[in-house]
Amino acid sequence: MSSRPSAASTTSSRHIPPLEVSPSTGRFITLEGGEGVGKSTNVAFVVAELEAHGIEVVRTREPGGSERAEAIRRLLLDPAPAEALSDDAELLLMFAARAQHLAATIRPALERGAWVVCDRFTDATFAYQGGGRGLPLADITTLEALVQKGLQPDLTLLLDMPVEAARGRLAARRAETGEGADRIEQEAEQFFEAVRVGYHQRRDADPERFATINADQSLAEVQAEIAGVLSARIAAWQAGETA
Numbered sequence: 001m002s003s004r005p006s007a008a009s010t011t012s013s014r015h016i017p018p019l020e021v022s023p024s025t026g027r028f029i030t031l032e033g034g035e036g037v038g039k040s041t042n043v044a045f046v047v048a049e050l051e052a053h054g055i056e057v058v059r060t061r062e063p064g065g066s067e068r069a070e071a072i073r074r075l076l077l078d079p080a081p082a083e084a085l086s087d088d089a090e091l092l093l094m095f096a097a098r099a100q101h102l103a104a105t106i107r108p109a110l111e112r113g114a115w116v117v118c119d120r121f122t123d124a125t126f127a128y129q130g131g132g133r134g135l136p137l138a139d140i141t142t143l144e145a146l147v148q149k150g151l152q153p154d155l156t157l158l159l160d161m162p163v164e165a166a167r168g169r170l171a172a173r174r175a176e177t178g179e180g181a182d183r184i185e186q187e188a189e190q191f192f193e194a195v196r197v198g199y200h201q202r203r204d205a206d207p208e209r210f211a212t213i214n215a216d217q218s219l220a221e222v223q224a225e226i227a228g229v230l231s232a233r234i235a236a237w238q239a240g241e242t243a
């Protein structure tokens with residue numbers, strides 16, 4: 001476990017008020033949204049904000065987040081597979097990767113009191129395999145219960161913006177880095193519109209856990225919104241712990 005400097009000893013505490021976080025209270029925060037909305041950029045921001053308050057943070061992602069789960073990620077996202085991947089196999093591989101990720105990374109971190117910040121989790125399965133592919137939500141709910149055994153994120157930041165604008169950002173990133181589109185990113189715009197609707201349905205079914213962030217604004221504005229949500233949620237958790 002990394003050391004926990006006191007909140008008072010940190011210098012970049014401009015967004016979140018000083019915290020006295022109990023080491024035994026691990027929290028699980030996920031960032032969700034369609035392709036190119038800024039999840040990776042803002043995962044880094046959330047991690048930096050928490051670490052600035054002396055919190056041990058494990059940054060992770062799905063699919064992936066442990067050695068074997070990353071191997072499954074490669075299978076899932078291979079842009080030119082020798083054999084087409086069936087929708088059912090895709091769904092089951094997402095949950096196989098998640099089961100391993102939970103066992104190897106997420107549960108051990110939470111059990112030792114670390115906070116986990118994860119780039120995508122099961123809401124992505126509801127949005128992509130449920131909304132995008134049209135697989136039955138009841139099947140996803142069954143797998144969710146089997147694999148998570150009741151564990152849910154404490155907070156999910158849904159970065160939301162129109163699909164076309166986000167694809168523009170992605171195109172700019174690809175032009176800059178030279179990276180190609182993975183197997184799922186190669187889907188048509190209609191697929192990603194259905195993914196966005198899938199996320200909205202998840203959010204509407206669990207408004208307590210979700211906070212919607214308007215991702216279609218400058219990075220500074222997005223991060224101010226995220227900082228505000230984090231600050232409020234952390235204060236509420238702290239109040240609950242000391243009550």
Ligand SMILES: Nc1ncnc2c1ncn2[C@@H]1O[C@H](COP(=O)(O)OP(=O)(O)OP(=O)(O)O)[C@@H](O)[C@H]1O
Pocket residue numbers: 034035036037038039040041042169170172173215217218219220222
């Ligand atoms: N608010 C913003 N305004 C303008 N550009 C942004 C903003 N947020 C992120 N970007 C840029 O948009 C691109 C996509 O951002 P990022 O890689 O964080 O998205 P992502 O949601 O993680 O993408 P993916 O779906 O591929 O995982 C990057 O080049 C990033 O620098």
Ligand SMILES: Cc1cn([C@H]2C[C@H](O)[C@@H](COP(=O)(O)O)O2)c(=O)[nH]c1=O
Pocket residue numbers: 035061062063094120121122124125126128129184185
């Ligand atoms: C967890 C999860 C992810 N996906 C999709 C969403 C993306 O297209 C890729 C992951 O790539 P990223 O660059 O890390 O965002 O996988 C999915 O379809 N279902 C899921 O459960």
